[in-house]
Amino acid sequence: MKAPFSPWLDACLPSLRQIVDGLGKEYEYVSILATDSCGYNVSISQASKSVSNSNLTTERGCVIRVCRSGLFSEAAFNDWNPEKPQEVLDRVKKNLAAQFRLLEASGTLVYETPLLSDEPLVLFVEKDVEILPEETDLEALTETMTALSDEGMRTIPGAVDCGIRALSTHISKLFLTKNRFLRQSYVYTEGTVVAFSPSKDGDTKLVYSGVSGCGGTEILEGLKEKLAEAPKTMEEMLSSERVVPGEYEIIADPGIAGLIAHEAFGHGVEMDMFVKKRALGAEYIGKRVGSDLVTMHEGALCAESVTAYAFDDEGTLAGDVTEIDHGILKTGICDALSAARLGVEPTGNGKRQNYSHKVYTRMTNTLFEPGTDSLEDMIASVSHGYLLRGTESGMEDPKHWGIQCIISRGYEIRDGKLTGKVAAPLVMTGYVPDLLGNISMASRDLAVEGNGYCGKGYKEMVKVADGGPYLKTKARLG
Amino acid sequence: MTDKIKNKLIALGPDAWELKETLREGWEFYFIRHRLDQNRVVDTRTIEVVIYRALEDGKYLGSAAGEISPTASDEEIDRLLKDLTFRAGLVKNPFYTLNDKPLPPVSSDVPEPEAMAGDFLKAMTEAAETEEADINSYEIFVSRMTKKYWNSCGVETTFSWPSSMVEVVVNARKDGHEIEIYRNFESGTCDPEQLKQDVEKAMKVGRDRLAAEPMPKAEGIDVLFSGHDAKELYGYFKDRMAASFKVRKLSSWEAGQPICPGQTGDKLTLEALPSLPNSSRNMPVDEEGAAIARRFLIRDGVAENFWGGRMFSQYLGLKESSLVYNVAACGGSCSEEELRQGDYLELVEFSDFQVDPVGGDIAGEIRLGYLHKDGQVRIVTGGSVSGSMTEAMKTMRMSQEQMQVNSWLIPSATRLEGLHITGIV
Numbered sequence: 068m069k070a071p072f073s074p075w076l077d078a079c080l081p082s083l084r085q086i087v088d089g090l091g092k093e094y095e096y097v098s099i100l101a102t103d104s105c106g107y108n109v110s111i112s113q114a115s116k117s118v119s120n121s122n123l124t125t126e127r128g129c130v131i132r133v134c135r136s137g138l139f140s141e142a143a144f145n146d147w148n149p150e151k152p153q154e155v156l157d158r159v160k161k162n163l164a165a166q167f168r169l170l171e172a173s174g175t176l177v178y179e180t181p182l183l184s185d186e187p188l189v190l191f192v193e194k195d196v197e198i199l200p201e202e203t204d205l206e207a208l209t210e211t212m213t214a215l216s217d218e219g220m221r222t223i224p225g226a227v228d229c230g231i232r233a234l235s236t237h238i239s240k241l242f243l244t245k246n247r248f249l250r251q252s253y254v255y256t257e258g259t260v261v262a263f264s265p266s267k268d269g270d271t272k273l274v275y276s277g278v279s280g281c282g283g284t285e286i287l288e289g290l291k292e293k294l295a296e297a298p299k300t301m302e303e304m305l306s307s308e309r310v311v312p313g314e315y316e317i318i319a320d321p322g323i324a325g326l327i328a329h330e331a332f333g334h335g336v337e338m339d340m341f342v343k344k345r346a347l348g349a350e351y352i353g354k355r356v357g358s359d360l361v362t363m364h365e366g367a368l369c370a371e372s373v374t375a376y377a378f379d380d381e382g383t384l385a386g387d388v389t390e391i392d393h394g395i396l397k398t399g400i401c402d403a404l405s406a407a408r409l410g411v412e413p414t415g416n417g418k419r420q421n422y423s424h425k426v427y428t429r430m431t432n433t434l435f436e437p438g439t440d441s442l443e444d445m446i447a448s449v450s451h452g453y454l455l456r457g458t459e460s461g462m463e464d465p466k467h468w469g470i471q472c473i474i475s476r477g478y479e480i481r482d483g484k485l486t487g488k489v490a491a492p493l494v495m496t497g498y499v500p501d502l503l504g505n506i507s508m509a510s511r512d513l514a515v516e517g518n519g520y521c522g523k524g525y526k527e528m529v530k531v532a533d534g535g536p537y538l539k540t541k542a543r544l545g
Numbered sequence: 546m547t548d549k550i551k552n553k554l555i556a557l558g559p560d561a562w563e564l565k566e567t568l569r570e571g572w573e574f575y576f577i578r579h580r581l582d583q584n585r586v587v588d589t590r591t592i593e594v595v596i597y598r599a600l601e602d603g604k605y606l607g608s609a610a611g612e613i614s615p616t617a618s619d620e621e622i623d624r625l626l627k628d629l630t631f632r633a634g635l636v637k638n639p640f641y642t643l644n645d646k647p648l649p650p651v652s653s654d655v656p657e658p659e660a661m662a663g664d665f666l667k668a669m670t671e672a673a674e675t676e677e678a679d680i681n682s683y684e685i686f687v688s689r690m691t692k693k694y695w696n697s698c699g700v701e702t703t704f705s706w707p708s709s710m711v712e713v714v715v716n717a718r719k720d721g722h723e724i725e726i727y728r729n730f731e732s733g734t735c736d737p738e739q740l741k742q743d744v745e746k747a748m749k750v751g752r753d754r755l756a757a758e759p760m761p762k763a764e765g766i767d768v769l770f771s772g773h774d775a776k777e778l779y780g781y782f783k784d785r786m787a788a789s790f791k792v793r794k795l796s797s798w799e800a801g802q803p804i805c806p807g808q809t810g811d812k813l814t815l816e817a818l819p820s821l822p823n824s825s826r827n828m829p830v831d832e833e834g835a836a837i838a839r840r841f842l843i844r845d846g847v848a849e850n851f852w853g854g855r856m857f858s859q860y861l862g863l864k865e866s867s868l869v870y871n872v873a874a875c876g877g878s879c880s881e882e883e884l885r886q887g888d889y890l891e892l893v894e895f896s897d898f899q900v901d902p903v904g905g906d907i908a909g910e911i912r913l914g915y916l917h918k919d920g921q922v923r924i925v926t927g928g929s930v931s932g933s934m935t936e937a938m939k940t941m942r943m944s945q946e947q948m949q950v951n952s953w954l955i956p957s958a959t960r961l962e963g964l965h966i967t968g969i970v
Contacts, residue, residue: 075616114793115856116636119610120625121593127614128589141585146546146615162586166572169659170581173666178580209635227794263795263903270905270935271795312764312931312967343577343682345714345725404583423587425575462897462910466725471896471910471929492901494908494929496967524712525729545908545929545967 069193070283072252073103073239075127078149083243085152086131090159091245096134096182098244100380102422103127106200106236111212113220113228118205123520123528124236124255128422131159132381137179139404140166143423181407183381187246190384192377194253198284200235208233208284215260215294222298223274224305225264229297233258233287242382249382255279255373255530256286257518260293264301272304272491275457275475277518279532281371300457300476307476307491312545316452316480317495318445318537321514323455323474325533328363328433329521330470331499332356333533334463336365336390336399337416337428342408346465348399356396357503360538362436363391365400367415369432372532373517380426381417388414394503402428420527427523435535438509445508445539446480453477453490453544458519468499477544494545502540510537546615547592550622551695554594557626559633560606561597561643561697563833566590568691572658575684579670587688590615596626597643597697598633605637641859644834645698651829653691653705656734661687661707664735669711672741678717678748681725686710687735692828700834707733708825713744717751726751726894731951733823750894753924754913760928762968763890763916768930769960771881772893774909776953777900778961779874781934782815784902786842788853788861795903798848805846810940812846814876817869818954826870826952835867842869845876873954877943881958884944890966891915892930905934907964932964 083099090097108122128145142159212231219229235256242249257279265271274297278289319327332348340346348356367376367385378384381403388400401409402417405428418429446454457475464470476491517532547566554562571587592615598607609632611625665685674680691705713728726747730740770778782804790796798804804813819837820827830836833854841849851861858866877884885891894913900906908931916923940963943956 111636112793114789115638117608117610118632118636120628121610121612125612127616138581139583141583143585143587144589146588146590149616158588159586162588163584165659166584166586166662169663169666170574170584173663175574175666176580178577178582180582205632206635263793265794265797268935269797270933271903273901273903309931309965312929312965343714345681423569423571423589425573425583425585460897460899464896464912466723469896469910469912469927473899473908492904492906492908492931494910494931494967496910496927496929524727526710526712543929543967543969545931545965 068196070196070199070237070252070254072193072250076101076103076239076241082149082152086155087243087245089156090131090133094133094135096185098132098242098382099129100422101129101241102239104236104238106234107203107205108234109205109209109212110230110232111209111216112230113216118209122234122236124238124530126421130422134182138177139180141425180404183403183407185244185246188249190249190378192251194281196254196283199254200237200283203235203284215290219260219262219294219297223262223264223301224298226262227265229262231260231290235284242378244382247382249378251377253281253376254283255281256283257373258287258290259518260290260297262297262301264305266305272301274300274304279373279517281373281375303489304476304491307489310477310490310493310544314541314543316449316539317542318449318454318539320454320456320537321512321534322458322516324435324535324538325433325516326458326461326472327502328435328535329430329531329533330461330463330472331503332363332390333365333430333433335465335468335499338399338401338409339405339428340465341399342405347468348396348465351396352398354396355394356500357391357394358506359393360438360506360509361391361394361503362389363434364388364436365390365430365433367431369434370515370532372432372515373530374431374532379415379417380419383413383415383417386415400428402426418529420529424527427527429523429529430521430531432515433531433533434515435509435538437511437513437536440508440510442510442537445510445537446485447483448508448539449480450482452480454480454485455493459492469496470499470502471496495542496545497542502542505540506538508539512536547693550592550594550613553622553626557630559596559630560599563595563643563696565593566693569688570658571686571688572662573686574662574666577682578680594626594629596629596633598630599640600634600637603640606640607633607636609633638856639860641856643696643698643855644700646700648700648702648830648836651702651704655689655705655707658687658689661709661734664737665709665711668735668737668740671737672744677719678715678751680744681714681716683714684712694830694834696834702830702834704829706827709734711740713747715744715747715751717748717755719755722755724751724754731825733825733827736823750913754926757913757924757926759970760911760914760925760968761970763966766966767889767960767962768964769885769889769891769958771891771958773950774895774898775959776950776955777898778959779815779872779953779955781900781902781905782813782843783869783872786815786848786851788851788857788863788866791851792857792860800848800851802848803846804843804848805938808846808939811876811878811943813843813874814841814845815843816841816873817852818871818873821871821949821952821954824871824952828870831868837867837870838865871952874956875947877945877956879945881944881946884942884958884960888918889960891917900934907932907934907937927969928967930964930966936963937961
């Protein structure tokens, strides 16, 4: 079935058109993004259980963007009467006028930006889904999740708690300008398993895994498989030791490869950072930044993941950008305002945390292309190193190309064989061109994970997905 | 809108309910250098309802939470309340009760966003910039927040507080090489002098980083934390004293018992506070209608009071508790100067610094440090620090002097032994 577009947004359309027309008399550019996204967030553990209709991506609200004399301004609101658009017009004009007075009084200068293109475009997309979040049988879901949590307690060694989380959002967005009328409706769903067991050293080990994708509650079926893997992983975590700090040959599994893609050249080529001269990548377009095996894609069209939208939050159609082609940095990704400033085309990467937040250039799906090697051959080629699994977190450094990844665990390899020893946790650090330049093997696999959120600095959390094949390179582990 | 929902809740008559409304009046300004990139007005109303049902003769309490849009029609509200009532029967938690203590009136005197924003706009032009170090870009977020809370036990309150944040990126450059330092300053309103000092300090850190050499091998050396990230060390202790951690068996600490038997370092005191000067989290009442009181969480190295929301607090049998928004940490036995004796690595800047409250793992890539060794100071960058807080707390030492990082008042220097330093040369 198709995920149906929000009837509420459709009902608001005449009013939204009046607002665009009304503001168009005073501003050179006017757009409205209106959202109506519903969902659920269910959490079941031994200690507590909760159910809610809200999660980070459920919302209903509007944001108006206007431009006059090179200055773009926005007003975000969610308390309005669609039958009284004039009230919105009056309120937006009054609030922005107050800001303009303050800016004038403070002598603030404007970073002038060219007007955005407003080429005519009409789009209506409803993506396929099996089970909508609003039609999900939550009674059956909570029973299944409770059974999974109970099973985790029985099967995971020493488990003191086993939490199962499920969330799903049916996203509807409407983007309107004088010439553009875009509507999209799709569903994404994710589920996680997290288990805790105390170790003999007095600390607590954690095992985490998840499923995600563009689709409905049916995606949560995969949680059973994830739970089945948890006992072995916990055994490995409980017997783990600390790594001896140093540089090692590493094999990143597809999840860690995705983390590297995201942190290394995901943030590094967000072109709003080019505008601010905050990214070294701007100086390396056309230059080598990785080995021949490195080809990296970014875009909402790259995978049917949690962030597979049809258009972004500025009304730019989704894309598939080849950022790195056989080791050569080709281009970055760009929101519409940054594109206008840089004189390039936007790539469909203008995203907001929700309607009340500003647009930044943000990642969607960030993926390494697969190679031709087998994992077995890759392991056999390592003299001393680690096979890394389990993403915990990462941090970008686009200005200096440092990279930091916190990784759940590493499986020791000596003389081409897994030794059975596990090191955990691991802090992987390195210099991005070295890390990518040392990629010497890539497997034929390709997996995409979308359980994470990404921040811009320490705020503006959005859903992202990333992945790739198994990759062999070198990195410092601590 | 909330009156309407409240009346519907009373008419529906669930076993218990909560109704919360959060108003945000926000002004935002985004700058590239000192030119305005974009200005924004945010005017939002968030309404949340929680419906509770007593299940199996009061052995269990079920609950379901839902957000109601201010634009929701009567039919939508009725449908949501009906859905929540049903869903509350799906999750069975051992029975607990809502807050029923009446709250005293709260006086809230919060400036208009316009006034606060004007102060920030002015202050950001006053930091001393030079050719070697200046401001790359900054974002100003100013909000007047207002919270309204009602529950079925008759508890209700309304209060406002200011919440602001300035994200600043500064550049430092030398001989054609440029680096950046990222800062995220949170506060209630604008403290122009403090903000100016903080920005200028970030520029000094940037200049030092330009002079830094690659981190050498430094295994076994003590590590001294003196930057804003040091609050993460104390966050570990706060989280381990959360009732939710205790109930989930993620914390083995017991009230009345030392948190680290046999420790030879300083004995930590950790205190929850209703407010700190100009904190962005000065809320007198928590999310569940409990007044926030001054309360020791850890005193002289002994766990005293776990903290948390109603459910987990009652599961632990806590008579008085609330969520915690402002925290003070102290207990140092010597001055910062005394703490800085001998060889040590002072770490002030990370890509990201984390202390995992579950496993106690410490991790961070080093962007700037000062290696104090054999009477010499070398500025260093690169490599990483890792280790275990479970081990490091045994010998942790703290300065008597304190510094405030928004909602945290912590020792100005914290010295840990036994961490692992991965050098890059």
